[in-house]
Each structure stands twice: as structure tokens, then as C-alpha cells.
Amino acid sequence: MTILRIAGGAVYDPANGIDGEVRDVCIADGRVVDDVPPGAKTIDARGMAVMPGGVDIHAHVASSSVNVARRLLPEDHDRDPVHAPSLDEGVARSGTGGTVPTSFSTGYRYAGLGYTTVFDAAVAPLHARASHAEFDDTPIVDGGFFLLLGNDEYLIRQIDAGERERAREYAAWMLGAAGAYAIKIVNPGGIERWKRGDRDRTELDTPIGSSRVTPRAILETLVDTANALRLPHAAHIHCNNLGIPGNVATTLESMRATSGRRAHFTHLQFHSYATQSGKTGGWRSGARELIEYINAHQETSCDVGQVLFGPATTLTADGPVEYMLYKSTGRKWVNVDIELETGCGVVPYTYEEKSAVSALQWVIGLELFLLSADPWRAVLSTDHPNGGSFAAYPELIRLLMDRTYRDDQLKRVNQKFLAGSALADGLSRQYTLNEIAIVTRAGPARLLGLRGKGHLGVGADADVTVYLPDSDPSRMFATPRYVVKGGTLVVEEGQLRRAPAGRRLHVRPACDASVERDLRRYFDQYATVSFDNYPVGVLADAPQPL
């Protein structure tokens, strides 16, 4: 294991209150240490910025649904061949990129941006094995996934029966059986309604087959479960009515439904659409209302889900959204209904400056960032590959840090829905390097409850990125000079040199054995996989402490 001194860089370690102070970062045995002996390998980081490795709180990188998207898009891969990197150590594999890169390319490219931890935000329990296999082939980054439970038939039955405690036990069992890290809720109840053929909007109190089962009840149950189980991350919530004008009311209602309780609202941009009064078909930004709610409620957090112009692939468990996109774009469409659990939909998509809706989406994301009062609780994501690729993070950072550039870009886009938008009216804020360090690593790590990540204090995982400052922040963040992952120097002089395997981040909460007895009966009646074959088994990495 490398013993290393990263010497003389300006360190941005917001979790420890260090904002650009010149100091050394020492590494031994895969962790940050106080000091290393003289003669240890030294990286001369003078004039450079040193940060913890990036932490992606929400992306789609390793799941059966991601693979559904990959399979759908040969043309996307054709355009972006990837040669195997020339490595000193580790697995060097070729692949393809595009909006949904192959597993090896995904690991290399994240590391190449200075990211060392990535979570897949949506995995059906039935497909947990597939996610683990894909993560096994995604080198360098530590990875984990969030488990889709917001449309689960067993859970819905427990809610219907008033058995919230059993619902909690079930969630605990499922997390352990799947080797997952957190609870994910996607369009609570709405996917089940789509499967049943109900096409109208799903609001917080829409009954899902029974008046006792509503999106509100599902949200409450799972938010409380995540907190009662002391999971490191709050319930990760994709609200109802994604992408629909007027959905800001649904989102606000969902926030209020969980008020006072730790909850994370994901890709908030896609849930921030208001309508223009007196005009049919008119959209406008609802960003201010939502981010002001987050600002005022310490227990809530969000990631933005920024849209960036160019090709994207929309892929989500939210089947009805993809049907809507298929009908509105006429592009190819995959839907897979996943038994007893959730759904899956994929439609390729392009965000265009000349499109009024794309422009509004782009503006809303930036407004959420720029109106956020607490970068620790409004962190960076593009919902890769939905709003754009993770490869576009440097471009997004430039938009946040450089007002002139941002204003120039704003002039280029369709203005139709921008009347009254805060960004159009002028937002002068520019993110500092310290704030960028918060929204890309310190903040996500804290929200994820990853004690060893997102900071450079003694004992932290030795995940470190060294950037060369540049007048163009997108160049600075696109090509770090050095990246250290778990103590291994993976990027040297801007070149990928080593590709060690990443670790798996997962939890295994205790649960009452009685839930297993009941589940066995349920599996016998309705499932097509034997109960005994359902859990993924023991993983190589130990579960995270709770």
C-alpha cells in the first residue's frame, strides 16, 4: 500500500473547516494519517487544489435498467469507442462510452474526473444480483445502490393492513437480502397505478387500490423506516408527477408530508415545474418555492438533477414518465414491468437550447443551486444519464463558478418560459472552490452518512483528488492531475495508471425473523424466484456500521 505525501497544495476540506489553506496531506495504509516518514513518495502539489475524492450521490451506472439502456443504444456506443487504458496495475479493458458507458469505462471515467465513490440510485430488489455483478466490473470507484421499495406489493399490503412495523422489518430484511445501501422511493404508488392501467395523475392522497394506501402513507412509512433503522442515508425520494407542469405543488406537499423527519429529495429540478397563470400549456420555474423550503428545513436535503444541453438517456423506474416521453418524442421506448416491486423505462432524449422546456429545465437546475442557502443540503447531480452524463460535471461546475459564462449561455437559450425566472432576472452568485468541494464531495458524503469519505481528516479513506487551477473551471475539473483511491495512486500527471477494484458499500440492518416466515408464504404464492434463492448472499466487503 502506498505511503504518500501530497505536499504544498491548497487544501479544500470543508468538513474540517479548511478552505484553501496550504498544507500537506499524508497517506498510509489506505487512510489519511497525521504524518509519514521522511523519504515517503511525495507529490508536489504546489499551486494545485487538493480535495477529497468526489462522491456521486445519485447516478445510474450499474443496474439491470442501465443495461437495458445500454442494449437499446448501439448507435450511442458506436460514436464513442474507448481503448483500454495503459495501466501499470489493475484491469485494463476497452469499452464504449456515450451517455451510458460500459462498466469498465464508467469506472475509468469517474476516476478520471476525480470521483471515487458512486451510488446507483435505483435498483429493483429482484435485480440486485445484476447490480453487484456490474459493480464488480466497474473498477476504482467504491459503489453501492439504493433499493426501490416505493411500489413494492408486500409493503403496500402491510400499509393496507396497518402493519407499519412489519413494513419496517420487511425493508430491513430486503436491504440486507439485496446488499443495498439505502431506501429509494420512486413515484410512490404511481408505478403500481401505471401497472394497473390507471393513467391520471398520482397525488399525495390518491388511493392505490385501497384508501389506506396512498403515496403519503408510503412516504411516511419508508421515511420513518430509514430513520428508525438508523440507516446512514435518509430515504431517497423521487416524488410523484416527475416532468409534469404544475408538479411543484406535489413536490411541496411531499416535503410537508415528511416534515420534521430526515428525508432526501432527489433530482429536484425535474420536480420544480410551475404553470403560467391564465395560460394553458405554459410552464414556469417553481425552483424558488422548493429551495426555500429546503433552506428553511434542516432535516431535508436534495440533489439538483441538472440538465445539460446535448444527448441524454432517460432511464427510470418511473414507467409512466417514460411512456409520456415516448409519446411526446416518438423515439424508441423500453418498458419492463418488474414483478411485485417496480418498473423500468428507457427513452433516449436530447436537451436542446432552442427547446423552451429544455431551456427552462436548465434554468431551474441553476436556480436551485444559486438560491440554495446551504450547499451541504443541495448537492450536485445530473441524475446521470437522465439530465446529462456525469462527464458533463465540469461544465456544470463552470456554470456555477463563472457568472459571465453562465449569462452568455443564458442568452442563447429559448426564452419562452423564462419570464419571471430568478436566473433570467439576474443571479450574481458564483460558487467558490470551497462550495464546489461541498456540493461534489463533502456534502454528498455527509448526506450519505459516509464517515470516511468527503473529508481529509486523520482516519478518512485516502480518496484524494488534486486539480490544477485554471481560468476555465471546466478544464480544471475535467482533468485532475492526481487521483488517489483508497491509498492507490490511480491518476498520475493526468493519466490513468492504476485501476484497483472498488469496495461495495451496503448495509445489513437487523430484522425480526418472523418477517421471514410471513415472506416465505408470500413468495410461495406470488413470486417466481424461490425465497431461499432471493438473497444475494454474503458480499466480499463487510456491511457499513449502523
Place this chain on the structure above:
Amino acid sequence: MSINRDVAHVTCLGCGCSCDDIHVIVRSSRIAEAAHACAIGVEWFGDGVVPQRSIHAGRDVSVEAAVHAAGELLSRANRPLVYLASDISWETQREAVALADALRARLDSVTSATARESILAAQECGRASATLGEIRNRADVVVFWGVDPALRYPRYWSRYAPEPAGMHLPGGRRSRTVIAVDIDGAPNGRGPEDADRRVRLTAADEVATLTAMAAIASGRVTDGRASTSQAPPWQLARELAPILVAARYAVIVADAERDDAAGARPDPARASALVMLAQTLNGPTRAALSTLRGGGNRSGADAVLTWQTGYPIALDFGRGYPRYQPHDGTAGACLSRGDVDALAIVGAPASVTPDLRATMSGVASVVIGPRASESVFAERGIVIDTGVAGIHEDGTAVRMDDVALGLRGVLSGPRAAAPLVRALREASAR
């Protein structure tokens, strides 16, 4: 040492149904019974006795010597082909793709010879589908389109649909409408015996009928044809489409695996028309297309190739990165052009389609897989026997609906396949 044991919840890879409720009874180190398995499953498990040989130039050699010779052969090749046959786990398939990448080889699997049309149709248009349990729990109308699952997927009927009770169909078979579509002129194109409704059409009218059904389901047919045309496709479409549209959840079951033995021909237009009908039905109701796939984890190869290369079948690493060549880069196309000078088959040679196997037997070859020593390749090539994934090896395999399942090896067997393929990669490193 003679072993007796009973193993429950074993996954069968005899066909793509991948039933995971098999109870295997081992007596004296042989499989005495595979309870719950269908006839295909019983045959797939057999007695579990497999050869354990490694052969080079017609003589038995050590595994190490065979791997070494195989590595030399592949490292000398200019246009190698790595071919994924059946009965290997995801773990082995992952190693096989790594081998192809390292060799800058062509790479293909059984899928391109048997189910390419449905793969390409899904890339062209997408698909509307569901996992098998969703079909079991929701499908109130099930159309068997030119297929009787009893022939090649025997337990589809009892495990998925229409027989079992489902969450939203407590009456099981009674609560579902089964429609058999018999395709005259298609090999084994008759639907199941037990059907509530049966229609017949000719193979020549198949695509037109599917398209007409989609047109009616979309509600966009405005000229008179929909209501008046006496052409058989329109007559049939008028009969069937309303039943599907009135369903709560309609499922169309079609065989994606070409029945070569029965003389089937590939039909890309049919594959696309099936996809588009299922997609279109999601306007007026909910619907899914259930594409039947064969066993031995062949769908698993599609998944592994896709996450590692971006493409499910037929690609070429010749330029140092994967290039997709689903038309002229399939194993069949390359071999028939004489564009392969060394072949590495990973998996059971018996799963390779007979015509392809005949073409392959003329090429210098390495085979790592179950019963390799009993294949035609043993006469001239290098062969190393492995166990069968799911009988002699644990690991992961994929059901026809892309659900990954754990495998339980019930017997000890020859050397495990995945480490052998890794060793071959190392031996062939140039």
C-alpha cells in the same frame, strides 16, 4: 468418495424458464432424481456424470499443458474468434469477454444464430415487456403467437401463465383468456391445445396481421379498411385486437429462438411487428411481449456482453475496442467468409447450432466447456472439459426475462470454467 445428498431450490437451465424449485437427489455421486423438473430439465440434469479430460492433438494431456498449448495457438492467431456457447455462468462469460478483449478477437454467442432478430428489433424500436412474475400476477389475456410452450418451454404454462393463480388473478387459468394463434406454414407454429379462442393464419400473413392489429389498437385507422377489408389480416385483426384492447394486462408470448431443427427462417419484420404491437397496446391498455429464450444461460451472455462492451452480440475487438457488427460480424458470417483463423469456444459445444458447428470444425480451435472432449473438436483441436454451470458449478445465470438467479452446484466435477478461461487469457497474453 461417493456422495449422497439432497439439494433443494436448484436452478435448472434446461430452457430459459430457469425454474429454481428443482429438488435434486444425489446418490453415489450421481443425480438420481431432479424432482419438479420437466422432461427437458430431467434431460439437462441427466445423471450429472461428465467427462473430465483435456486433449491436445488427439492425446490426453494435463489441463496445464492444454491451457499452455491453447494460449500459444491463440497468441499466434491473426483473426481469432471467441464464441460463447451455453451452460456457463455469468462469471465464466465475464472471463470469456476479457479473453476476447485481450486477444483483440471477434466475439459472438449462441444468440446471434438463434435469436438475433428479436435483439435487433428491440434495438430498432425498443420493447414493452415484463418479468415473468408480472405476467403471472397480472396477465388476464395471454396470446400464444405461433408457439406452444409445451414443446420447448414446458413449465412456462404452470409457473408463469396461464395456469398459476396470480395476485390480481386469484382464479389462475379460469380468470385468464388464452388465445392460440396457429401459424400455418411455420415450423411448430401451432398454439397450445388449451385455448379459449383459436385463430389460424398463414406465415405470409403474419406481419400484416400484427400490423393491422396495432393499427386498430392505436385507434388511428381512418380509412375504410379497418372495418370492411376482407383480406385475412384485417379480418383477424378485427377479431383479435378488441380482445387485447379490452384486457387489463395483455401479454403476447412469442418464441424468440428460431427453431432451426424444424426449418425456421429468420424474420426481422415479424420480430419488429411483435414489438410494435405490444408497444401500441400500451395506449389503450397495459401490455407486454414475452419473448421466449432458450436455456444454458444464453440470455446471460447478452447481458454480460452489453455491460462490458455496449453490444449484446457479434462484435469485433480488432481495433482495440468493440465494434458492433450484427450483420456481417456474426460468427456464422465470419466463418463462412473464412475470416477466422483460430477459434476459442467457451461453453458446451453441443449448444452450437449444427451448421455453425460444422463450419467451426474446420478451424484451429480451443474448447473449454462441458463435454468438450465428446465433441467434434476433440479430434483436431485442444479441448478441456469443465462442469456444467448449475450442476457442477455455482455462479449466476439469467432467466429469459433477464432476471439473474443464483446457481447451486450439486456435484463436484471437472475444473471450474472461469479460472480456466482466465488462465487461458494469461497464457495467450502477447
